[in-house]
Amino acid sequence: MSEAAAEAARAERPAKSSAFHELEVHSVKHYTDTLFSFRVSRPETFRFRAGEFVMIGLEGEKKPILRAYSVASPTWDEELEFYSIKVPGGALTSRLKNIQPGDTVLMGKKPTGTLVTDALRPGRRLYLLSTGTGVAPFASLIREPDVYEYYDEVVLTHTCRTHAELAYSEELVERTKNDPLVGEEAAKQLVYFNSVTREEGARTGRVTDLIRSGALFEQIGGKPLDPEHDRVMICGSEAMLKELKEMCLERDFIEGSNAKPGDMVIEKAFVGEGV
Known part of the structure; x- marks a missing residue:
């Protein structure tokens, strides 16, 4: 040849x-x-x-x-x-x-993960608990029309070290509430709660401490976590994941998965320290 x-x-x-x-x-x-x-x-x-x-x-x-x-x-x-x-x-x-x-x-080419509504049973209120860049998957979820059909209220929490590190989620929530597709629903159903851990501010403290003390629920006008009505998604640091998971399990929440939906799901696969 x-x-x-x-x-x-x-x-x-x-x-x-x-x-x-x-x-x-x-x-x-x-x-x-x-x-x-x-x-x-x-x-x-x-x-x-x-x-x-x-x-x-x-x-x-x-x-x-x-x-x-x-x-x-x-x-x-x-x-x-x-x-x-x-x-x-x-x-x-x-x-x-x-x-x-x-x-x-x-x-x-293959997306995957557990922070999806398919992994949760139906409920009234959805808590999206995040620290740092763990807010990323929730940036997707709060802009989905279906989420506001599945839940009466969607609570997004974001905890960072400083106020400057909250800029992404603050802009995100503002855009979402003015979005042509989901803005009307988000304005009524989306609750945003942020806090910092290394600066003084209106809301200071780790989200785990604010949940444990009840301060989070007092400030958003809600009640303590209840598996009968509440569903929880968690994404953040390894320590935060471990502590919040234990807190939810102590309250009789059942961890869900794509194969078997439950009351709470966690995600460990996100860019964290050491990357």
Whole structure:
């Protein structure tokens, strides 16, 4: 076979399918020296459930460097949004923080996760309890019309170290309550409660302490967690996940899953310290 014929034969072979989507970065917003969000193009074939996560990364010297990121945009958005920390020396985030519009990031093709309404039984009130970048999956959920049909009230809590670190969730809630699709429902049904742990403010303290003392419920005009009516989703630091899970179990909440819905679900797969 001649070289020309061999080249033609190679060209006719089907291309090896990639395990990742290569997505163009559309915009990047830095909130603090440790937090930023970015939006990328969305493949036409990509489908996910609000609250799920995917693998996001960049090409490495030998293989891609990947970490789990919750999709922060709603399922109906034409773009995909992600919210990230910047960890000094982190294998991925130390590079990812420098992306600019026009750059390319990698995304896995299979979304998954437990922070989905399918993993919960019907209820009246949905608590979305988060710390740090753990608010990302809830950024997707509170912009879903179905969530306001399933629950009479949706309570989003976000606890960070400083007020500056609350900027993402504050902007998120403001946009949601003015959104053409869910704004009317969110304005009536969405309750936002934030707190800080390293600064003085109107609401200071860890969310676990505010739940235990009852301060959270006093400030939002609600009652203590009750598995008969309340459903809980938790996403944050490992210590926060452990403590809130134990608190819910002590109150007879049953942990749910995609296979067996329950009263509460937790998610450990999000970008945390050491990334």
